[in-house]
Amino acid sequence: MTLSLDITDGNTRAALAARAAAPQKGSLIGLSRAEMAEALVAAGIVPEKQAKMRVQQLWHWLYVRGVSEFSQMFNISKDLRTALDRHFAIARPEIVEEQISSDGTRKWLFRFPPRGAGRPVEIETVYIPEEGRGTLCISSQVGCTLTCSFCHTGTQKLVRNLTAEEILAQLLTARDRLGDFPDRDTPAGAIVPAEGRKVSNIVMMGMGEPLYNFEAVKQALLIASDGDGLALSKRRITLSTSGVVPEIFRTGEEIGVMLAISLHASNDDLRDLLVPINKKYPLKDLIDACRKYPGLSNARRITFEYVMLKEVNDSLEDAKALVQLLKGIPAKINLIPFNPWPGTNYQCSDWETIEKFADFINNAGYASPIRTPRGRDILAACGQLKSESERLKKSERLALEAMMIAGHGEA
Numbered sequence: 001m002t003l004s005l006d007i008t009d010g011n012t013r014a015a016l017a018a019r020a021a022a023p024q025k026g027s028l029i030g031l032s033r034a035e036m037a038e039a040l041v042a043a044g045i046v047p048e049k050q051a052k053m054r055v056q057q058l059w060h061w062l063y064v065r066g067v068s069e070f071s072q073m074f075n076i077s078k079d080l081r082t083a084l085d086r087h088f089a090i091a092r093p094e095i096v097e098e099q100i101s102s103d104g105t106r107k108w109l110f111r112f113p114p115r116g117a118g119r120p121v122e123i124e125t126v127y128i129p130e131e132g133r134g135t136l137c138i139s140s141q142v143g144c145t146l147t148c149s150f151c152h153t154g155t156q157k158l159v160r161n162l163t164a165e166e167i168l169a170q171l172l173t174a175r176d177r178l179g180d181f182p183d184r185d186t187p188a189g190a191i192v193p194a195e196g197r198k199v200s201n202i203v204m205m206g207m208g209e210p211l212y213n214f215e216a217v218k219q220a221l222l223i224a225s226d227g228d229g230l231a232l233s234k235r236r237i238t239l240s241t242s243g244v245v246p247e248i249f250r251t252g253e254e255i256g257v258m259l260a261i262s263l264h265a266s267n268d269d270l271r272d273l274l275v276p277i278n279k280k281y282p283l284k285d286l287i288d289a290c291r292k293y294p295g296l297s298n299a300r301r302i303t304f305e306y307v308m309l310k311e312v313n314d315s316l317e318d319a320k321a322l323v324q325l326l327k328g329i330p331a332k333i334n335l336i337p338f339n340p341w342p343g344t345n346y347q348c349s350d351w352e353t354i355e356k357f358a359d360f361i362n363n364a365g366y367a368s369p370i371r372t373p374r375g376r377d378i379l380a381a382c383g384q385l386k387s388e389s390e391r392l393k394k395s396e397r398l399a400l401e402a403m404m405i406a407g408h409g410e411a
Contacts, residue, residue, distance in 0.1 A: 024113070025089040029062060029172070030165030030219060045083040054080075063229030066172060066181030068092050092173045093166070096122065104129045110173065112166050121159055123207055125170040127178065127199070134178075135201040138170045140217050141208025146242050148275050150264070150307055152341040161213040167220035170206075171230065175199055202232060204239040205260070209277075211244035211251065218255050225257070234258070240305065245281040245289045252294030259293055260303040260334075261286070265313055266321035274313070283325065290329055301330040307338050308349035308357070319360040332367045 028036055036058065037051035046054045054076075061073045068091055070081045094111040101107070106127040111120050126137040142159035144151075175181055178198040202224065204210040210217045221237055224230045239251055240260035251259060265271035271278040278286075290302055304326065308314050322333070335358055338348035349357075354370055361368035 025087060027089045027165045028058060029090055030163060030168050030216075030223065032219065032223075033059065039088070043083075043087045045080065045087060059226075059229055062090060063223070063226070064182075066175060068172075068176070092176065093169050095173065095177075098177070106177075108170075108174065108177070110170065112162075112169075115160070115163070118160065123162065123166075123170075125174060125206060127174055129198075133200045134198045135203055136171060136174050136199045137203050137206045138167060139206030139208055140167060140204055140210040140213045144208050145212065146209055146275070146277055148242065148262075148264075150274060150309060150338060150344065150346050152344075156207075158208075161216060162208070164216045164219035164223070167216060168223060171199065171202060171224060200232075201236040201238070203237075203260075209242055209244060210239050211241045211247040214247050214250065221255050221257055235300075238303065240303075242275050242277050243281050243286045244277070245285050248286075248289040249292060249294065252296075256295065258300065258303070259290075260305055261290060263304045263322075264307050264309075266318055266325045270313060274309075287325060287329070296330055298330045301332050304331055304333045305336060306333055307336045308354050309338055310347040310349045310353075312346065314349040314353050314357055316356070316360060319357050323361065323364040323366070326366070332369070333361050335361075335368060335370045337370065 026039060028039070031039060033055050036055045037046075040046040040054055041048050041051050057073070057076060061067045061076075065072075067073060070076075070085045070088075070090065073081060076084075093113075096109040096111050098109075099107045108125050108127075109122055110125060111122045114120055121142045123139040123142055125139060128135045128137065139162065141161050143156040145158045175198065180198040204217060204221075217239070221239070224232050225234050225237060234255075234257045237257040238260050239255070239257050240262055241248065241251075242262040248259070251257070262275065263271075264274045265278075266283075268278060268282050271283060290296075293302060296302065306313070306322070326333070335354060337351075337354060338346055340346075340348070358368045358370055
């Protein structure tokens with residue numbers, strides 16, 4: 001059974017409307033420690049000699065305790081809390097809708113207030129609970145420029161990049177909703193344990209191409225992996241790119257997270273069709289960049305994502321070419337059963353075909369798990385995300401349900 005929840009009551013909506021109409025404040029979320037100290041001093045509310053100490057306090061409240069109101073920062077004086085609230089914001093985005101799939105997957109539709117002369121924007125974020133872990137799929141852009149032919153998100157034009165604040169806000173709000181921050185009555189020195197977290201892993205695999213928003217993604221992920229705050233291990237953060245070759249080395253050197261490549265084809269002719277960025281950065285350049293990825297080893301393998309499209313890229317010859325292409329690269333190959341969406345011309349490979357493909361890859365020495373589709377009934381699966389402004393009509397949803405019943409993309 002699928003649940004769709006409207007979690008904003010009248011008072012909340014009124015407060016959000018008032019917030020949108022009020023003059024915009026600078027946000028402390030998404031700033032580095034140095035930037036936060038500079039902002040506090042520039043606002044005239046903290047002397048320079050106290051800035052480092054105040055940043056340490058704020059960092060703890062924002063990223064360990066997860067507070068979203070200055071009034072909850074109880075070891076900071078009331079006068080300073082009032083001054084902070086007058087100059088800065090730390091509020092969460094509006095949650096327009098929360099959907100819960102029959103398999104427990106959750107999808108949130110977040111609305112962020114306007115930036116400058118822009119308009120409010122909406123993005124989707126997905127939480128996937130699994131045995132022993134919980135993975136949050138985070139968006140980096142509103143829409144996408146890449147127009148990958150099998151991807152629903154790619155049919156929505158790019159509106160703008162998300163800021164580091166907006167990227168982090170997805171993680172903070174998800175942890176709020178899942179009860180993943182300490183209770184407010186927990187002693188102030190308490191730290192969330194490394195084990196038992198609801199959100200143990202994050203993947204930059206939501207809407208957009210992360211490496212076309214490199215600086216904001218970098219800033220957000222460095223804060224997410226900061227040991228004195230959200231403290232997610234970089235081994236539990238994966239950034240997925242469709243192949244923005246110039247930024248791949250920088251990702252390893254400057255961010256240091258795990259890398260995933262949205263590959264989907266083993267030759268340029270087919271990849272030009274499926275992933276058009278290949279025309280700019282062909283396979284030779286992409287694979288060379290992967291071989292040079294900093295820290296690459298058997299313990300830090302690159303994940304290659306490969307969507308299984310019926311009679312397009314799923315033959316045994318395709319499997320052989322894939323193994324040859326990746327020869328010598330410490331890698332894992334994730335096989336993704338195609339997730340249907342209304343208007344697509346693709347179908348998912350038959351399950352028997354996927355298993356044969358996986359067996360060949362495994363026998364060649366590469367781990368080749370078949371990703372279990374999650375959240376299909378709420379369009380939360382890989383390649384299905386799209387924001388509220390591009391929402392499906394009822395007729396399109398019925399078409400999707402018919403496709404699923406007919407067995408297109410069964411896994």
